[in-house]
Amino acid sequence: MDAIILKIQILNIIQILGSRYENILESTTLFVDKGETVVLNCTRFCANGITWNGPDGSKAMSNETVLMTYSQGQLINPNLTLTNIAVYGNFTRGTCHLQIKNFSTANDGIYQCIYFLSSILNIRRYNVFSKRPPTNLKIVNASQNNLMYAKEGVRMELKCTVKTGIPAATLIWSKEGLTVSNGSSDTLLYQFTPTRFDHMQRITCYAFSDLLTSPLSQTINLDIQYKPHLTIIRSKNGSIIEGESVELCCFSNSNPPVHYIAWYQNNYEVFSWRQTGTTYFDGLNKDFCLPISTVYRNHTGIYMCFAENNIATSTSHIGITVLYAPDVKVTYTNSEQSITLDCIPDGEPKNYTFYDWEHRSEFNEHIRRIHGTPEGQLIIKNSQIRKATEDDGIYVCTVSNGIANLKGSFRQEGQIYIESSASPVFVADNTQVQIGQYGKIIKLTIIIYDKLYHSKVLIKKNGTTVRVKTRIDNITTHDIFYGANIRVFGMQYTFHLHLTSTSDFTSYMVEACNDVGCNHFYVQVQSASCPESPSNVSVKATGQIVTVSWIPGFNGGFVQEFVLEFGTDFNSNFTVIVPNKDTHEENMNHSLDNLIPNTAYFICIFSRNEIGDSNKSNLVTFVTSHVSQEESTPHTKLIAVPVFTTIALSLTIGIGIYLYIKQKGSSVENRLYQSAEFLYPETREGEAELDNPIASSSHDNQLYQMQMQTYSENDEKSLECALVQRVEEQAVEPLPKITEADMNYAEIVFDDQQLPCPVIIHGIDDKTIYSDIVVGAQLPNLLSTNDSSSESEDDFIYVEGIENYTERRKMNASQQ
Numbered sequence: 001m002d003a004i005i006l007k008i009q010i011l012n013i014i015q016i017l018g019s020r021y022e023n024i025l026e027s028t029t030l031f032v033d034k035g036e037t038v039v040l041n042c043t044r045f046c047a048n049g050i051t052w053n054g055p056d057g058s059k060a061m062s063n064e065t066v067l068m069t070y071s072q073g074q075l076i077n078p079n080l081t082l083t084n085i086a087v088y089g090n091f092t093r094g095t096c097h098l099q100i101k102n103f104s105t106a107n108d109g110i111y112q113c114i115y116f117l118s119s120i121l122n123i124r125r126y127n128v129f130s131k132r133p134p135t136n137l138k139i140v141n142a143s144q145n146n147l148m149y150a151k152e153g154v155r156m157e158l159k160c161t162v163k164t165g166i167p168a169a170t171l172i173w174s175k176e177g178l179t180v181s182n183g184s185s186d187t188l189l190y191q192f193t194p195t196r197f198d199h200m201q202r203i204t205c206y207a208f209s210d211l212l213t214s215p216l217s218q219t220i221n222l223d224i225q226y227k228p229h230l231t232i233i234r235s236k237n238g239s240i241i242e243g244e245s246v247e248l249c250c251f252s253n254s255n256p257p258v259h260y261i262a263w264y265q266n267n268y269e270v271f272s273w274r275q276t277g278t279t280y281f282d283g284l285n286k287d288f289c290l291p292i293s294t295v296y297r298n299h300t301g302i303y304m305c306f307a308e309n310n311i312a313t314s315t316s317h318i319g320i321t322v323l324y325a326p327d328v329k330v331t332y333t334n335s336e337q338s339i340t341l342d343c344i345p346d347g348e349p350k351n352y353t354f355y356d357w358e359h360r361s362e363f364n365e366h367i368r369r370i371h372g373t374p375e376g377q378l379i380i381k382n383s384q385i386r387k388a389t390e391d392d393g394i395y396v397c398t399v400s401n402g403i404a405n406l407k408g409s410f411r412q413e414g415q416i417y418i419e420s421s422a423s424p425v426f427v428a429d430n431t432q433v434q435i436g437q438y439g440k441i442i443k444l445t446i447i448i449y450d451k452l453y454h455s456k457v458l459i460k461k462n463g464t465t466v467r468v469k470t471r472i473d474n475i476t477t478h479d480i481f482y483g484a485n486i487r488v489f490g491m492q493y494t495f496h497l498h499l500t501s502t503s504d505f506t507s508y509m510v511e512a513c514n515d516v517g518c519n520h521f522y523v524q525v526q527s528a529s530c531p532e533s534p535s536n537v538s539v540k541a542t543g544q545i546v547t548v549s550w551i552p553g554f555n556g557g558f559v560q561e562f563v564l565e566f567g568t569d570f571n572s573n574f575t576v577i578v579p580n581k582d583t584h585e586e587n588m589n590h591s592l593d594n595l596i597p598n599t600a601y602f603i604c605i606f607s608r609n610e611i612g613d614s615n616k617s618n619l620v621t622f623v624t625s626h627v628s629q630e631e632s633t634p635h636t637k638l639i640a641v642p643v644f645t646t647i648a649l650s651l652t653i654g655i656g657i658y659l660y661i662k663q664k665g666s667s668v669e670n671r672l673y674q675s676a677e678f679l680y681p682e683t684r685e686g687e688a689e690l691d692n693p694i695a696s697s698s699h700d701n702q703l704y705q706m707q708m709q710t711y712s713e714n715d716e717k718s719l720e721c722a723l724v725q726r727v728e729e730q731a732v733e734p735l736p737k738i739t740e741a742d743m744n745y746a747e748i749v750f751d752d753q754q755l756p757c758p759v760i761i762h763g764i765d766d767k768t769i770y771s772d773i774v775v776g777a778q779l780p781n782l783l784s785t786n787d788s789s790s791e792s793e794d795d796f797i798y799v800e801g802i803e804n805y806t807e808r809r810k811m812n813a814s815q816q
Helices: 002-021 639-665 681-686 805-815
Strands: 023-032 037-043 051-054 068-072 085-089 097-099 109-115 120-130 136-138 147-151 155-162 170-175 179-181 187-192 200-209 216-234 245-253 260-265 269-272 285-291 301-308 315-321 322-334 340-348 356-358 366-370 376-379 393-400 412-418 432-438 439-451 456-461 468-483 484-498 507-513 516-528 535-542 545-551 563-566 573-577 588-592 601-607 620-621 637-640 721-724 796-799
Touching: 002 805, 037 109, 051 097, 068 085, 097 109, 097 187, 136 216, 136 269, 136 301, 147 155, 147 805, 155 170, 155 200, 155 216, 170 468, 187 535, 216 301, 216 516, 245 260, 245 301, 245 315, 285 301, 322 393, 340 412, 366 484, 432 439, 439 456, 439 468, 439 507, 439 516, 468 535, 535 601, 563 588, 563 721
Parallel strands: 023 120, 147 216, 322 412, 432 516, 620 721
Antiparallel strands: 037 097, 051 068, 051 109, 085 097, 109 120, 136 155, 155 187, 170 179, 170 200, 200 216, 216 245, 245 285, 260 269, 260 301, 301 315, 322 340, 340 376, 356 366, 356 393, 393 412, 439 484, 456 507, 468 484, 507 516, 535 545, 545 588, 563 573, 563 601, 601 620, 637 796
16 A cells, blocks of 8 residues: 555656646536536557546545546555545556546536656646535615716726636626626626716626526616706797897706806807706706897897807807998098099898999989999989089988898988088079069069078179178978979078169079079069960860860969950859969869750950959850750751850850840840950941841851950049850852842840949940841951861751741841
């Protein structure tokens, strides 16, 4: 026995000394179930020198390398305390087996088969351990509620430990289902830098082993504290135009929640919120909005959302540019050669379109439009042709940048007022002829335009200054600027001139001077009078509407109005004052309507000013047309308008004659005159009866004039009316001279009626009182053929019940 022990010890010594030549042929790890029999094989064809080493059964750590000799060949070491060890084999076959029965943890360890071959120590190694699962997995420093605390941006370490098993378990760190770290030791570390996105995320440590039915695990939640994270959202995308509304909202996410949040515009706080003891938080989020109900241009700028919690402060910025229509400013510089105006807009965006400049009066009246440069500049060159003051006024620059203002207008205006330093100007409202009355004072008025406001004005007659009372008034007047009649502020000088002699009715020169220079104006003083009578009175009938036209006469130096008188007889006169006063037009007209159909009217016109009335115009007659042609019967005779008009006028004259005879008891005679020389009694001495044959019906292009004068007892020459009737007739064969039997008479009974004034009709005093109506006379052709018009149906009227007085008169004469 002792020899065996000695031999084993010698082999161990040799093994140690010769380790420099050892050769590990193979290393095998075996995990054995408890109670299992394990056979370790060491095959060698040479039977000598095989040694088995193994653990001594003291349950030493498996990683210790101190072994004891189990056997030499088949000889078991007598010092081996393990009883479940056996060595067997067939050396002839080259096998040598180490058998371990009923394997337990006492048998865990390293087993080696050692032998020499060619002076080299060969070792076959076995790592044999009994199987056992891992246990006691835990995450170090986790709180009782499985929370791990950290700060955003600060590196943190997670540590997972487990009591190792055999074979060793596999440890895994999983974050929200994703593996972030793994290992096979009993400890597994996971290091990372958390962000706000890691807050409240789940992290799990797993231990996996084949000996476990399910892995060991522990889960924790990360509580990451982080500063406010801010997001700004604008309620309106795209451009913001002045006048619209917008809302800026700042959304804060932080842990812990913010206790202060505010809006700043251009570094000035405009809106804020601070936590109080009763503040309620909806999680970690806080939204804070800045409403702007009406956006103005001064809202343009940088807006900052500022938030603070216990960790840190945060800011977020957004820029707002408000688009707005431009404010327009106009400046100018004046030189001897020109006036330069610059249009300076200020809007957003700054791409401008400039339109034509407008020149206005100081009363904002339009004068003209002027082209400027595309850059908004206007240059007005001085000229010797026009008055220097014509450039005075308001200059308006119109510009657009495509943005409407608060009133919806896309074009904006800027303006500046310019006034010149020039000599006084006599305005267009001055009257070169002014009217006065002999023996009275005329208030001669002169108006000047002078922006220097210190003019010296003198009035001269034949080169000599006239010393008169003068009144100066500041007034609004008119002048001509670039062809436009506009209002201007002027100074009116009123000179009180005594018109004591005819030499005072002459031309006067008015001289106006200031520091720049002088100007002159000539005014003619004329005598005042009544207006002249209107002329060229004509009537045009269209249906029941009659248009009266005339040419106004001189107004006598004052504004005149026109009075139109018309009627069907002397007792039913109508007076119409024409609404339009003296318009300075060459021709005037006025329309009458609602006249009685198929009725003869007479009309005359006169004018009136503040001195008095003009003479009345010639009396013009006209007959209104029928209402309907259907009212005429087949037996109605067609009679020319001139004949009917003559008869109607004769009846009217007859009425006047009768009333006058009733009052005066005088005889009258209707006479046919050719000119106005018979209007006055003293001209009748050379009067001669007309011997021309008289047609019974009509003559071609003949003029019939019947004039009737009414005289007042005080003034026999005051003419009231003149009657003119123009008749165009067709030519007929000359008729024999009319005899007494051919005369037509109108037997009329008149009512006694008082006339407003006596009526004088020139005739034979002792003649029987009736009206001899001359129905035709061949007079000189006073009308040109151009005044005639072709006959039409409107030139005739149908009259029922008219008898042939010529035939009747002949019958009565023959009976006598």
